[in-house]
Amino acid sequence: MTLTAFPSPPPGADYDDLRQEVRAFLAEELADFPPEKRAESWNGFSRDFSRKLAQRGWVGMTFPKEYGGHARSALERYVVSEELLAAGAPVISHWIADRQSGPLILAKGTEDQKRAIVPRIAAGELCFCIGMSEPDSGSDLAATRTVATEVEGGFRVNGTKVWTTYAHVADYMILFCRTGKSDDRHGGMSQFLIDLKATENIQISPIIDLGGEHHFNQVVFDNTFLPSDALLGEQGEGWSQVMSELAFERSGPERFLSSFALIEELIRLLRKDATEAQQAEIGRLSAHLMVLRQMSRSVAGMLNEGKNPALQAAIVKDLGALYEQDIPRLARSLLSRPAVPGGRDSYAAVLAYTELAVPSFSLRGGTREILRGIIARGLGLR
Amino acid sequence: MESMIFDMAERLFRDHVSHGLREDAAAGQCPEALWTRIEEAGLHMALVPEEAGGFGVPAAEALGLVRIAGAHGLPLPLAETLIANAVLARAGLALSGGRLTIAEGEVLQLERRGGAVHARGHLTLVPFARWADRIVTIAALDGADHVLSLPVKDLTVTPAQDLAGMPRDDVAVDLDLPGANAAALPGSMGGMRGLGALVRSLATAGAMETILKMSVEYANDRVQFGRPIGKFQAIQQYLATMAGETAASRTAAEMAADSYDTAAFALTVAAAKSSAGEAAETVGALAHQVHGAIGYTQEHALHHFTKRIWSWRDEFGTELDWTQELGRAALSSPHDTFWHFITDSTAQGATA
Numbered sequence: 263m264t265l266t267a268f269p270s271p272p273p274g275a276d277y278d279d280l281r282q283e284v285r286a287f288l289a290e291e292l293a294d295f296p297p298e299k300r301a302e303s304w305n306g307f308s309r310d311f312s313r314k315l316a317q318r319g320w321v322g323m324t325f326p327k328e329y330g331g332h333a334r335s336a337l338e339r340y341v342v343s344e345e346l347l348a349a350g351a352p353v354i355s356h357w358i359a360d361r362q363s364g365p366l367i368l369a370k371g372t373e374d375q376k377r378a379i380v381p382r383i384a385a386g387e388l389c390f391c392i393g394m395s396e397p398d399s400g401s402d403l404a405a406t407r408t409v410a411t412e413v414e415g416g417f418r419v420n421g422t423k424v425w426t427t428y429a430h431v432a433d434y435m436i437l438f439c440r441t442g443k444s445d446d447r448h449g450g451m452s453q454f455l456i457d458l459k460a461t462e463n464i465q466i467s468p469i470i471d472l473g474g475e476h477h478f479n480q481v482v483f484d485n486t487f488l489p490s491d492a493l494l495g496e497q498g499e500g501w502s503q504v505m506s507e508l509a510f511e512r513s514g515p516e517r518f519l520s521s522f523a524l525i526e527e528l529i530r531l532l533r534k535d536a537t538e539a540q541q542a543e544i545g546r547l548s549a550h551l552m553v554l555r556q557m558s559r560s561v562a563g564m565l566n567e568g569k570n571p572a573l574q575a576a577i578v579k580d581l582g583a584l585y586e587q588d589i590p591r592l593a594r595s596l597l598s599r600p601a602v603p604g605g606r607d608s609y610a611a612v613l614a615y616t617e618l619a620v621p622s623f624s625l626r627g628g629t630r631e632i633l634r635g636i637i638a639r640g641l642g643l644r
Numbered sequence: 645m646e647s648m649i650f651d652m653a654e655r656l657f658r659d660h661v662s663h664g665l666r667e668d669a670a671a672g673q674c675p676e677a678l679w680t681r682i683e684e685a686g687l688h689m690a691l692v693p694e695e696a697g698g699f700g701v702p703a704a705e706a707l708g709l710v711r712i713a714g715a716h717g718l719p720l721p722l723a724e725t726l727i728a729n730a731v732l733a734r735a736g737l738a739l740s741g742g743r744l745t746i747a748e749g750e751v752l753q754l755e756r757r758g759g760a761v762h763a764r765g766h767l768t769l770v771p772f773a774r775w776a777d778r779i780v781t782i783a784a785l786d787g788a789d790h791v792l793s794l795p796v797k798d799l800t801v802t803p804a805q806d807l808a809g810m811p812r813d814d815v816a817v818d819l820d821l822p823g824a825n826a827a828a829l830p831g832s833m834g835g836m837r838g839l840g841a842l843v844r845s846l847a848t849a850g851a852m853e854t855i856l857k858m859s860v861e862y863a864n865d866r867v868q869f870g871r872p873i874g875k876f877q878a879i880q881q882y883l884a885t886m887a888g889e890t891a892a893s894r895t896a897a898e899m900a901a902d903s904y905d906t907a908a909f910a911l912t913v914a915a916a917k918s919s920a921g922e923a924a925e926t927v928g929a930l931a932h933q934v935h936g937a938i939g940y941t942q943e944h945a946l947h948h949f950t951k952r953i954w955s956w957r958d959e960f961g962t963e964l965d966w967t968q969e970l971g972r973a974a975l976s977s978p979h980d981t982f983w984h985f986i987t988d989s990t991a992q993g994a995t996a
Contacts, residue, residue: 276991348983430915545971549915553896634884643874
């Protein structure tokens with residue numbers, strides 16, 4: 263039963279020297295970065311931080327050197343990723359590009375696209391967003407209605423994308439839309455690489471989340487012209503291209519470390535004197551973290567070998583979301599201290615932020631129900 | 645070598661561990677003939693280093709045998725014998741062959757009497773004691789871990805069993821052990837609780853893989869409301885949840901097996917055993933929910949596996965024991981942050 267087998271990461275996967283370098287960098291860069299900012303986890307945005315990280319060679323680590331990358335392994339990238347997340351560093355400005363857009367362009371892009379874009383990703387200069395969900399196409403991605411129609415010299419795009427994280431600041435979008443008709447529900451889809459700063463007739467407007475934060479946007483394409491060279495990969499192959507991105511998107515440490523700032527706050531307060539019951543809960547939390555981390559590292563190892571562990575990635579994301587969503591409940595069961603937005607102390611602020619963040623964890627990147635359906639079919643359900 | 649021993653074990657168990665054999669064993673009948681085959685194949689020596697008579701299989705791979713024994717519901721002390729032989733070999737004691745078992749020895753009182761060591765006390769829940777030739781245990785003598793090899797014929801064994809009907813006997817110990825049966829344990833293997841927890845975690849993972857496979861097959865075959873029940877989203881969600889728990893437990897157990905005999909073992913085995921116990925709860929309950937009433941019968945094979953994973957929770961430390969130990973370590977660690985504690989103390993080169 264291969265679905266439940268997560269091969270151990272190869273010997274030496276700890277990369278201790280690299281880890282210590284990253285820790286030293288973070289200790290300096292984030293010396294005055296307060297817990298309530300760290301709580302934003304990978305939603306924190308700082309172009310300055312992303313650029314500094316890139317100067318150390320820690321963005322685009324796995325990209326080939328000829329495209330500005332560093333030709334390092336997925337496991338080395340993993341060490342940097344998890345250290346950034348555990349510290350609550352503001353990484354979103356480069357995160358999506360580094361995680362999936364860059365690898366997608368490298369795998370499917372034209373030589374011109376690769377040369378124009380990938381080195382700038384590796385320099386930490388480009389922020390990417392993903393145009394996938396629509397008002398009537400959430401979990402059911404095949405119901406996508408946004409359409410790109412071929413015209414002289416390119417395409418005209420019409421339609422609306424929603425929940426587009428950081429579209430309001432992003433430099434590029436990778437758009438998923440229809441380019442033709444097909445009898446196959448998954449056919450006739452394509453991906454486009456859109457320069458958001460240089461393309462006219464795109465309206466980006468905020469969608470404020472329940473925590474009052476502006477991460478999401480609605481993006482309206484109104485007869486938007488895209489030149490032919492904006493097509494990314496094969497026309498009509500958008501579905502399989504998107505599916506191959508998912509193992510990158512779903513298996514990383516951001517799928518179980520999103521509430522980590524609260525864990526550190528909780529443990530800081532329990533350190534002095536914990537009851538046996540509190541110890542046991544912290545032990546349980548530790549055990550689950552060790553195991554999720556090992557599973558996630560295993561997937562990184564599989565990705566490094568060129569495999570497509572999409573099903574294992576779905577398992578990591580499902581278990582990881584349960585874990586990171588459970589942290590506020592756990593904190594509340596161990597300490598009787600209120601959540602206060604903005605905080606009377608750092609625990610109160612981090613708890614408040616995290617309580618309002620967790621409902622999204624099993625929605626973004628594939629809902630729990632969709633992931634479990636994928637896993638069930640992977641088990642051999644007919 | 646690895647795949648050879650693996651394939652051999654898989655074939656042996658597939659051909660010989662039947663529902664009937666498990667039923668007979670639960671009724672008290674030791675499957676002697678199967679044990680002979682296991683010994684002929686040399687499986688019981690897999691965890692012994694080459695220089696002590698083993699085959700030089702890496703420990704993590706030898707321990708993989710325990711997972712597949714669990715996957716077949718093997719009603720014999722193979723896991724116990726693997727560990728016992730490895731511990732005996734480490735202490736330089738003779739490997740006399742036969743079925744061996746293990747027990748947590750901290751409850752025994754030891755004292756030197758002339759050239760011998762006198763051991764006295766009461767061991768409880770000893771796996772397969774009445775089917776074993778020797779009980780191998782680790783206990784402190786003069787402040788250092790010692791391995792004791794207790795001949796079962798010289799002990800008083802009172803039969804008892806676990807939920808699955810497997811022997812878990814009470815054993816009264818009061819005897820002198822000559823130097824050939826007691827020696828210091830060098831290295832950092834820790835006590836028998838950790839080693840026992842490791843093999844129970846691996847076996848649980850294997851048994852859960854079988855439970856999951858049976859549940860998927862049942863969901864494909866069983867038709868209600870005009871379609872296989874696996875077509876219903878509720879059932880799919882159950883099976884996916886079982887798969888996640890099973891995968892997590894297997895990963896945890898293999899992580900502990902990877903760190904066998906290293907400084908990281910104390911924490912990884914705590915994570916493995918507590919994860920296995922917790923997953924046993926979920927996987928067992930959902931498997932029975934998927935199977936409906938037929939899975940609740942003696943006739944159906946499911947119960948051999950669910951009862952085993954439930955029983956194993958109580959051996960070599962429960963979830964509560966291990967999570968408390970892990971939590972104490974986390975909360976008292978000298979590391980600057982919890983994150984550093986987790987990463988540094990489970991790293992391959994971790995120091996104790």
